[in-house]
Amino acid sequence: MRLAVLALSAALLAGCATPTRDARLQPGVSREAEVVALYGQARRVWPEADGGRTLEYSTQPMGQHCYMVRLAADGRLASIEDGLSAASRSRIEPGMTPEQVSRILGVERSRVFFRLSGEDVWDWTVEPDQIGYGLRFNVHFKDGIVVRTTQSMVFPSRFPGLDD
Template identity: 35%
Template structure:
């Protein structure tokens, strides 16, 4: 079973690389994006009335993509959002919805009823190839109280 899971993860990573190379900012259309990535996990309102398509690769993968479609129907940005720079932007008091829009759907959500907290976890790769887990802890008000990264003991980076 572990071998099948690894094969799936590697195939998905190879498909993403090929799909990304076939898209060009300012040229590729929404139809091009959907043809290569499929239906998005979520669609967010973006800046200047554009839209942001979320393509989640959790829990097996270690990337989440946000693809911005401008008001002209063309792709204006494609970015992998599970990065140290984005994690540094996560601050105490940040709302759950803002966290979700920035990082995408987490790999794992664990509620701790007695502590009245919920942990959200994302798997990611710290360059050059260290498997990591970023955890954001939210309180009952759905606001971040703390966050940080630690080594992912359950996987090896591709």
């Protein structure tokens, strides 16, 4: 039953406006108060070197997007990007720190430490290339820096009740 409710909720949310598609938000015109009125408080706020800020709207652990709303120093909307898009994920490179990764991808779905390899693996639920399975983007850290990235397919269970 819970799985059916989650599926219905996801289907309903898919039709909702998102910051990247919301015609009410205009770069150079809209202000932070308008963004917050439409989408609520950001999950995290990142200060930028030029005095601006980036508001993070992550849909993890179940969603597949993380909207990064960039505000200029004067509080006006500069841009909106999906931190979990393929283009954003491709920016993750070996040598990056956890903070650098978080500033691009947003808050992770989970973290798992693998004692034998010494890797701390963070993952994000992302849009799959095809229907029929889920997809996770994984960032492998060792000694506090990125060593590699991988992807994991997540297939629906053949056994009803195990997905709940």
